[in-house]
Amino acid sequence: MTDPKAPAYAPADPDGDLASLRGDCARMVPHWAAPERTPPAPVSPARLHGVTVPPASARLLDAMPDYGG
Incomplete structure (x- = not known):
């Protein structure tokens, strides 16, 4: 239930809100x-x-199931 003393609307924020x-x-x-x-x-x-791909990067990608094996 709403409070009858509360304003009917909230004052607008001049900068706006989300x-x-x-x-x-x-x-x-x-x-x-x-x-x-x-x-x-x-x-x-x-x-x-x-x-060229550095060997460490190639090993990292090879270990990922989406890219390697």
């Missing part, structure tokens, strides 16, 4: 157009010349 910013953003969403998301084209390994 809630008002989120509300402004939510109202602006229909006006923003997001660019189409296109995945980058894969690069052929034959085009990679002069790339």
